[in-house]
Amino acid sequence: MAVTERQVRDVQRRLEERFAEDVSLIFASHLLMLRDKTFLGAMVDLIEAGDSPPAAVLKTAKHYIDMFAQNENAYVREKAQDLKDLTLRLLWNLTSGQEARSLWRDRIVIARDLFPSDLLQMSSEGVSGLVVTSGGTTSHIAILARSLRIPLVIVDAPQLLALPEKTRILLDADRGNVFVDPAPKLVADFEATMRARRSLESDQGSMQPTSLTRDGCRIRLLANINLLSDVKIARDLAAEGIGLYRTELPFIVRSAFPSEDEQFGVYRKLVEGMPGRPVTFRTLDIGGDKTPAYLQIPVERNPALGVRSIRFCLEHREVFIPQLRAILRACVGADARIMFPMISSLEEFQEARQVLHACIAALQAEKLPHNHSPKIGMMVELPAVVELIDAFAREADFFAIGTNDLIQHILAVDRTNERVARFYVPHHPSVLRAIKRVVDAACQHGRDVSVCGDMAHEERYLPFFLGIGIRALSVDPAYLPRVQRAIGRLTLKGAESLAQQILAESRATAIEGLLEAHLHEHG
Ligand code: PEP
Ligand code: MG
16 A cells, blocks of 8 residues: 555645645545545455555445445435546556656646546646536536636537647637647737736736725725635735635535534635735535535526525525534634625525524534624625615625626626627626616715626726726736736726716617727726
């Protein structure tokens, strides 16, 4: 077994250099299996009886994989996936004789499907990009790739898997295109764009501690966090706090529901990573296509509109309560904000808040240290909320506008469906007016309001946001320097006048013209 353990340690060591904390989450089940005496014992017995180490790994793993895969419990079946991942990893390390490092570096990997652990490993070893060809559940891969800044394209094109090893591939992850054996002119164009982008980025890699418009208006720049490893980047870049922590990842990457204590461990690291600055936890936004098998909910015809997010949590208190308790316990001494995703009615918000209050009371009774007065807010992601926004502003301590979902639901466009991408228009007048109404209500009631969807990092929309009164934006850490510089090029006066013109328009095309002209003039 010495070989196996050394190989696992090798993989771990490389990963730990970059993702120390995320690794312990993702590999938790692998490590547990490797510590399992029955599992290890079976391999040792086979080796002692004359099998080679790879044969022993394969035989033992196959026995357990078959056993797990036939189990009627979805949670146990999911374990088979983890075991397959672990087995492939062990076999690779035992048989390849070469460092995986040389395999992924500067390459584009095309795979039917990938495990989260593959992504972490490939990222630490310098993979250039990924193409995933399965139409299956890929949202966890997309979230991870984005956090790891690995260009990823998901296409339903299994023929790509048959491409010979050294085929030249051009991956345009911004547009979701894969070019096989691209023409030299196309490559030259892309290289020029990338050079320009890189020099812009190296220029923009540092930040001032505060963000000001040219005429001195202070804007708070916060970070969206998916992985714990994002926190250090955000702090080093002078993020003024965390405006959105997506708590889904620890749930998605594992094969078992994380316990209250395990969640507490993750959340505490997050809080400690942002000392003295606000930290906003979004409760579990799970369900739909982000449903791990162990949660066992029925398949739905239209999961994006199904039992997801806060609906799921209110139906599954056994999931919701431990998460809230873990957050409250982790937030001792912190400027803590807790918000609920996909709120659609006042009753729903009040019910979620009531559960949170009950958790505070329970922790008090149990005399467990916790934060007893977090700010309690909500994501604004559904049109239903916009109509009632004044009533919500009386109830919620703060709003975070999730433009990704808000646009999708106002315009009835699935944000992951390429075929309707042209209908996904962030500057549609209904979207912009909805955002304005939310900001007005928040300002009137003295509530904090921020934008945390992807629109927040797009330079063209900044003057509109500032012009209608937004003073806080939460963006992926990589965008922080760029957004700060873009803010520095604007004046509040100019932004307000542009916003007024935009709000008077009823056509997206006219608004686009105004935004482009302004960007051209001030960008
Ligand atoms: C949003 O909907 O804008 C948002 C920030 O949430 P997510 O992208 O996680 O759905
Ligand atoms: Mg959302």
